[in-house]
Amino acid sequence: MADPDLTPLFAPLAIGGVTLRNRFVMPAMQIGFTENCGPSPRTIDYLRARAEGGVGLIFSESCAPDHPSGYWQAAFCVMNRETRGRWAELAEAIRGAGAAFAIQLWHPGGQRRPVEGFAHADAPTLSPSGLIQAGREGGRAMTRDEMDDIAAAFVRAAEDARAIGADGVELHCAHGYLMDQFLWAETNVRDDGYGGPAIADRARYPLAVAAAIRQALGPDALLSLRFSQFKEVDYGARVFETPEELAEFGALARAAGVSMLNVSSRRFGKPEWPDLEQGLGIAGWVRRLAGLPVMTTGSIGLSSDIFADLFDGEDPGLRVAADLAELTRRFGAGEFDLVGVGRMHIANADFVEKVRAGRFDDLRLYNKKVDLQHLMAQVVPGAVEESRKTAAV
Numbered sequence: 361m362a363d364p365d366l367t368p369l370f371a372p373l374a375i376g377g378v379t380l381r382n383r384f385v386m387p388a389m390q391i392g393f394t395e396n397c398g399p400s401p402r403t404i405d406y407l408r409a410r411a412e413g414g415v416g417l418i419f420s421e422s423c424a425p426d427h428p429s430g431y432w433q434a435a436f437c438v439m440n441r442e443t444r445g446r447w448a449e450l451a452e453a454i455r456g457a458g459a460a461f462a463i464q465l466w467h468p469g470g471q472r473r474p475v476e477g478f479a480h481a482d483a484p485t486l487s488p489s490g491l492i493q494a495g496r497e498g499g500r501a502m503t504r505d506e507m508d509d510i511a512a513a514f515v516r517a518a519e520d521a522r523a524i525g526a527d528g529v530e531l532h533c534a535h536g537y538l539m540d541q542f543l544w545a546e547t548n549v550r551d552d553g554y555g556g557p558a559i560a561d562r563a564r565y566p567l568a569v570a571a572a573i574r575q576a577l578g579p580d581a582l583l584s585l586r587f588s589q590f591k592e593v594d595y596g597a598r599v600f601e602t603p604e605e606l607a608e609f610g611a612l613a614r615a616a617g618v619s620m621l622n623v624s625s626r627r628f629g630k631p632e633w634p635d636l637e638q639g640l641g642i643a644g645w646v647r648r649l650a651g652l653p654v655m656t657t658g659s660i661g662l663s664s665d666i667f668a669d670l671f672d673g674e675d676p677g678l679r680v681a682a683d684l685a686e687l688t689r690r691f692g693a694g695e696f697d698l699v700g701v702g703r704m705h706i707a708n709a710d711f712v713e714k715v716r717a718g719r720f721d722d723l724r725l726y727n728k729k730v731d732l733q734h735l736m737a738q739v740v741p742g743a744v745e746e747s748r749k750t751a752a753v
C-alpha cells in the first residue's frame with residue numbers, strides 16, 4: 361500500500377441494504393455520449409470501464425424525470441419509456457463489474473433554456489419564485505398543482521430506476537437547479553409554507569419529494585441527496601448560513617428517509633465557518649451535525665476547481681499525492697465516509713486501482729479540451745452557458 365496509507369479508504373461501507381466495496385465514488389457528470397435523451401452504447405462502455413477500474417459507486421449523469429419542464433435537448437438524459445431499456449443495460453454493465461449504481465434525478469427549474477423544435481419547447485419553464493438569483497428572472501413561479509405533478513414525475517422516475525436494476529437514486533438539490541432554487545433563500549420567496557426565511561420551509565418541497573421517492577424505492581435502496589452551498593451563478597452563495605440551519609436540515613432529511621448526503625464543493629476541505637472552527641470543511645460539518653453518511657467532492661487530485669477550469673479558463677495541474685494525504689487525514693478524523701472523484705475519473709478509468717497500487721505517476725492529467733470534446737460538441741450552444749454569464753467569482 362502506498363504512502364499515505366490509503367487502507368481505510370478501501371474498507372467496504374453498508375448504506376441501508378447497499379454495500380459499497382470501497383469509499384471511492386464517481387459523482388454525476390455529463391460526458392456527451394447521450395443519444396436521444398438516454399445512455400448510448402458508448403455511455404455503457406465508458407461507465408463499465410470506470411466500474412472495472414475499481415470505483416465503489418457510480419452516479420449516472422443528471423437525468424430528468426419525464427415532465428415537459430424537465431428537459432429541452434437530446435443531449436440531456438430523461439427517464440421514460442424510450443430510454444428505460446438502455447438504462448437497464450447500463451445498470452447491468454456497471455453492477456456486473458462490481459460497482460454500485462444510482463441514477464441522479466435532476467430538474468433544471470428556472471435554468472431551462474428551451475430549444476426550438478425539440479419536444480416540449482412550448483412548455484413553461486418553472487421555478488419556485490420565477491428567479492434564478494436575486495433580481496434575475498428564470499421561469500415563472502410554480503403552482504401547487506405543478507409542484508404535485510413534478511413530484512409525481514420524480515416518483516415515477518425512482519420507480520423506474522429500481523425496475524431497471526439500479527441500487528437507488530440521487531436527488532440533485534445542488535448547483536442552482538430546481539431543488540436548490542427551493543433551498544436557497546435568494547430564489548425562494550414563496551409565502552405558501554414552501555419558501556421564505558426559515559430553512560424548514562424552503563426544504564419542505566425537496567424533502568417531500570425525497571420522502572415520496574423513499575416510499576417508492578422501499579427501505580433498502582440508496583437515496584442520496586446532493587446539495588451545495590455555492591451556485592453556478594454565485595460561488596459565494598449559502599443555503600445554510602449557520603451550523604444550526606444545517607443541523608435542522610439534516611434532521612429533516614433523515615426523517616424523509618434520505619440515506620446519505622453528497623456534499624458538492626469546489627474544493628474538498630475548504631473551511632466553511634473558519635471563525636467557528638478553523639479547518640473544518642462543509643462535509644465535516646455535515647458529518648458532525650446531520651447524522652447520515654457523508655460524501656465529499658471537489659478538486660481531488662487537481663489544482664483548480666471545476667468552475668475555474670470550465671468557465672474561467674484555468675487549466676488544472678496534477679496534485680495527487682498531496683491531496684490523497686490530506687484526504688486520508690480528514691477521513692481519519694471522521695470528516696466524511698465517501699470520496700467523490702470527478703474529473704480525474706473522466707481522465708482515468710482506473711483511477712481507483714492506480715491509487716490503490718500507489719501508481720500515482722501513471723495517472724493522466726485531465727484536460728477539458730480532450731476529455732470534454734464530445735460534451736462541448738453535443739450540448740446546444742447557449743443552452744447552458746447563458747446562465748453563467750454573471751457568475752460572481
Ligand SMILES: Cc1cc2nc3c(=O)[nH]c(=O)nc-3n(C[C@H](O)[C@H](O)[C@H](O)COP(=O)(O)O)c2cc1C
Pocket residue numbers: 387388389390391421422464532534586624625626657658659660662665666700701702703704732735
Ligand atoms: C463535465 C462535467 C459534467 C458534470 N455534470 C454534473 C451533473 O450532471 N450533475 C452533478 O450533480 N454534477 C455534475 N458535475 C459536477 C461533478 O459531479 C463534480 O462535483 C465536480 O466535477 C467537482 O469534482 P472534481 O473537482 O473532482 O471534478 C459535472 C462536472 C463536470 C466536469
